[in-house]
Each structure stands twice: as structure tokens, then as C-alpha cells.
Amino acid sequence: MPAMGNARVEDVAEGTVDQLLSVAERLFAERGVEQVALTHIVAESGQKNRSAVHYHFGSRAGVLAAVMNRRLAPINARREALIDALPQEAAPLDIVRATIAPLGLAVVEAPWGADYLSILAQVTFHPRLLGEQGVDDALLSGIRRTKRRLAQVVPHIATSFVDQRLRWLIDSVVFAMARWARDTPKARQTPAAMAALIEQLAAYGAAGLLAPDPTPGDLKP
Numbered sequence: 001m002p003a004m005g006n007a008r009v010e011d012v013a014e015g016t017v018d019q020l021l022s023v024a025e026r027l028f029a030e031r032g033v034e035q036v037a038l039t040h041i042v043a044e045s046g047q048k049n050r051s052a053v054h055y056h057f058g059s060r061a062g063v064l065a066a067v068m069n070r071r072l073a074p075i076n077a078r079r080e081a082l083i084d085a086l087p088q089e090a091a092p093l094d095i096v097r098a099t100i101a102p103l104g105l106a107v108v109e110a111p112w113g114a115d116y117l118s119i120l121a122q123v124t125f126h127p128r129l130l131g132e133q134g135v136d137d138a139l140l141s142g143i144r145r146t147k148r149r150l151a152q153v154v155p156h157i158a159t160s161f162v163d164q165r166l167r168w169l170i171d172s173v174v175f176a177m178a179r180w181a182r183d184t185p186k187a188r189q190t191p192a193a194m195a196a197l198i199e200q201l202a203a204y205g206a207a208g209l210l211a212p213d214p215t216p217g218d219l220k221p
Helices: 002-031 038-045 052-057 060-084 092-109 113-125 137-153 159-183 191-210
Strands: none
Touching (some): 002 052, 002 060, 038 052, 038 060, 060 092, 060 137, 092 113, 092 159, 159 191
């Protein structure tokens, strides 16, 4: 019987955490992370215990990290699966598509997709919002694999350039997809429309990654 009781307590705690994260996610997307206090999350979730958020997450940065990790987990898993499906001789365009597609597909397939992109765009522009929390490094494994695959297919481009350009690419893709999710009428947010956007962004990204170094010879390190 005690074990049964403990299981029920754990279920209640898990349900509370899930509810708090869902409310926080919605508020962060609707109002902006900086405009949402822990008290707002508690009030909107209907929790009677005002210290519930602080108890589970410690701070707003802790809540934000938990929100992002919860959604990044399936996105990273899908990214890994798409990279796994690539042939060994995959072109840069294929690698870029596999990397960015999970973000766009979340918008049209998951009820939380648009909110996550809105929050991701805010954090991309203001990394300080996460404080020292950061996201779970294990959930960035797909991005690390992208870097390795790109380094294999563009050996003529310095690794430092590939890393830098990939960061620029991901930043611009996040903002472009978040803007698309915000400004495109829901009726037009179809899988076909997102597929077209993914193809355009993948082509743009691959071209940028492959561009020659424009730095004049006398200014190169």
C-alpha cells in the first residue's frame, strides 16, 4: 500500500509540473518571457500553492529552461532520425534540410509548435533570459551531428567558418519560422506551405554555407 501511495504522489507532482510548464509556455509566447513573473504562472495555472513554481524550478530561468527542454527533446529526436536517414554522400542541402525541418514541422504538427518557436526566437535574441541554466546539452546532439556531417562534405571550408555560418543559419531560420507562425493565418499554415518554406530556407542556408570566404588575402588570419 505505501508503494501505491507514493506512486500517486509522484503522479500528482508530475501532473502539477506538466500543468505549470504548459501555462508558462503559453504565457511566455503570448506576453514575452520578460513580462511573465512566477506569480503569473501560478495564478494562471490555478495552483493554490503560490510557491509551487519556485519549489519545482527555482526561478523564471529555471521554468524557461524546463519549457525549452521539454520541446527540444522530440525536436532533437526527429533531427537525429532525419540525419540517420541521410545517405553517406548526402549533399549540404540535404543535411541542412534535415537539421531545420523538425522546427518547421513542429509548427504545423504539434499544438505547442508555434509557441515554442516564439519562445526560441526570444531566447535566440536574448540568451541571458536563460541565466546560467541553459538547455540540456544532450538535446543538442543533432546539431553536433550536423556539424560533423557538414565538415565531411565541405572539407575545403574551414571548420571555424562552418560553425559560424551554421550558427547564423540556425538563428535566421528560427526568426523566419517564428515570424511565419505569427503572421501566417492559421488556415494557411498547412504542411504543404511549411514544406515549401523549409525548402526555401534549406536552399538559402546551403548557399550561405558554401559561399567562398570573402575576406581579402591580406586580412586573413
